[in-house]
Amino acid sequence: MPDSENATTPAPFSIDDSPIARELADLTSRRKALDGVELTFDGETRVVTISNQKGGVGKTTTTVNMAAALASLGARVLVIDLDPQGNASTALGVPHSADIPSIYDVLIDEFPLKDIIQTSPESPRLFCAPSTIHLAGAEIELVSQVAREHRLRTALEEYLRASDEHLDFVFIDCPPSLGLLTINAFTAATELMIPIQCEYYALEGLSQLLGSIRMIQKHLNPALHLSTILLTMYDGRTRLAQQVADEVRAHFPREVLRTVIPRSVRVSEAPSFGQTVIAYDGQSVGAVSYREAAVEMVRRSLTATNEENN
Structure with missing residues (x-):
């Protein structure tokens, strides 16, 4: 038997040392x-x-939560819902039944954009077409x-020119396809954000999407550029998620945000209540992550502008 005097007494277990406690402490510091x-x-x-031809990557979720996060930080934000499913409209708590004036009327019947825009109940600074x-x-x-490719751009330019209220951001949510609706979105925008799911098929079809962007730049909208890639549905417990994140960062080191969006039950639950996760549970890890991504997106743009001026 070992000498009792030389035996090592294990340190008493502390709940503060558990992985859950460390995660909670980290989340608390991020909130502060x-x-x-x-x-x-x-x-x-x-x-x-916001576009990705691959479905299920968190495109609409990213659109509405980035918009809501920016609105919570003081920005005035308009979300244009170009997806026939209307999920962005649902998440922002905006009515979109068949008899409601919508973006369809703008594209087909040339309604003024101001006639269809509604204010989201989440914030007086958050709007939805x-x-x-x-x-x-x-x-x-x-x-x-x-x-046909310029219908949205024309309507948006007229609105921004005539509106008395300045907008800081316009986010356009696209359907998961490369049809005329998505082409209208590409033609109307100056920036492209691509949400990429941290899964095996993350880069599947990305080269085709970027090829389409080059065609848009060449023939319809030279100002369009890929500004932001956001990694979504990240599961830090798996090696695969880290491998996908590393691969995307290697290919797009300047575009990928440091912030990643983890898999989150709260993020998934929020749309069923007609809310973004920012309003549904603003202290959850998903809400905190989207707010961090919004801050990083703004600060990166300001840094790039300062570098250009210098």
């Missing part, structure tokens, strides 16, 4: 850091299309329209 954030906006309206079921037929109807 966000509470002290003060953002300034440069005065220009940033028009950002809703989608309705009529948008499902817009792809076919747009084929015969004059300047």
